[in-house]
Amino acid sequence: MKVQHPNFDHLWKDVITELFEEFLLFFSPELFELVDFATPPEFLEQELQTILPESESNKRVADKLVKLQLKNGSEQWVYVHIEVQGDHEKVFPKRMFQSFYRILDLFDQRIYALALFTSEDAKYNANQFHYEFLGTELTYHYNIYRIASQSESTLIESQNPFALAVLAGLYVIKSKKDVDIKYQYKRKLMRLLFQDKMISKEMKRKYIQKLFVFIDHILRLPEDADSRLIRDMKPILEKEAVMMGLSLKDTSFARYYLEEGKKEGKKEGLKEGIKEGIKEGIKEGKTEIAFRLLEKGHSIEDVAEITGFSIQEIKGLKEKK
Known part of the structure; x- marks a missing residue:
């Protein structure tokens, strides 16, 4: 029986795009050292649609094709295939080869190919495509990474933030359908995400938001379990939301706070709802949020407390309003 995870491929695609430098360093340190990241990576979504037949491109939404500038001035193309459990088991090696020769034929570019296996099924271990017919023979090898085979302790010890995305994928496999186990794994990941790991605050601001959303969605819990987790994580979460500019938008945490704000007619319940609105809009700028409040x-004192601005700064904004 095929098991489909229709949203996981989108999650992987997004986190790879947002954390591509960390992704490349994690999976290919050798290639990473050759890349000149002063020239931003170019994601070739349109070209990938050209390479793949329409029927396949609709199914392979997590695939990535990226053009990189090397330090020696030449180009390097990276093709990443994300294989989600249940999709096209038998023909996978052939599809990897087809993608390779189509890129090579259409664009005449060198290709680094990687298959990232996010399921536990051993049949996805293939790292080559072999063809032989009456003396005509071809073998195509490509890089593979199987999340189910990775060491939990090694991923936790890694200083690369992308290791947390891989660890989340491992926990999805290990937890299966057990809600209690998934709860413990999600709680552990959230704490790992927020703790200091010899990584600067500036670096955290770069990756923490995307990893936060990725972990929340890939380890989705039933509503009651999510509420229990949020109450448990509340002190850490609220501190980090302010310090790191974390937005709770599009997460189960946002829904929890908004519902709490609606249920509570008291000042504290209302303040939590206001804070959530603040956190959702952090990316739009604290100044705009202060104006809205x-x-x-809302009083100058309350706006100052919520946004982190001084009372004098809020008075100045009020005069401009």
């Missing part, structure tokens, strides 16, 4: 009649 002032327009709604």
